[in-house]
Amino acid sequence: MTAPDLRRLKVLLVDDEPFIRSTIRQILVQIGIPQANVYESASAKAGISETLRMRPNVVLCDIHMPEEDGFVYVAQLRKAPIADVAQIPVVMLTSDSTEEAVLTAKGLKVDGYLVKPVSIAAVKKSLERALKVSLP
Template structure:
């Protein structure tokens, strides 16, 4: 990491992805930037982690079995405020059409990144959403 990257030291990030390799790599990369990373292989587990761990940010894949990333984010947004409803979130997905981006924002994500995502872009996006007032659109 160069000095241009914002540090994620002290930031707790929940990563939800059903692909074990992607989950492990994202956890490693963000950990190297100083983040405390909670890795969840399923949206159902991720929903529990949001409530128990109260992360500062969520990064979620969209295409997952049983519950997709849109459904996961809608479930997070339906939680009580004290259980993590307002946690800022980033969709990281291969779905990159304008309508996919719009659907992610409508589901409650604050950012939409297309795979593959560079570490710099991901770190910048995390820094952007956690510093952004939650009541303002971007």
């Protein structure tokens, strides 16, 4: 595992709760990712648009959101006609720890699964696994 330049790492947060997005943003900044490199979307649909626009290195996505859920987001992402976009690592960030949700996420080939509330260490470890890197 190599250490990435955190100043270049782009992260997209897809969550309908502003408080959760704010909290995760703070955690990412504490890890060393510049605030300017943390992008947000409040829905799965907006998340797809933002993903195509900014091409994040990794996505942290909630499952339960109004209209389309996080599983719809991941399914659409994995079907993207651009290979680099379809392969963007996704970590589910949710309060849903049911077996059904975990198995659905696994079936969609997500790169991590974090159950809220999360710690800085848990987010960092999940990012390392998803990106296959070692963070400082």
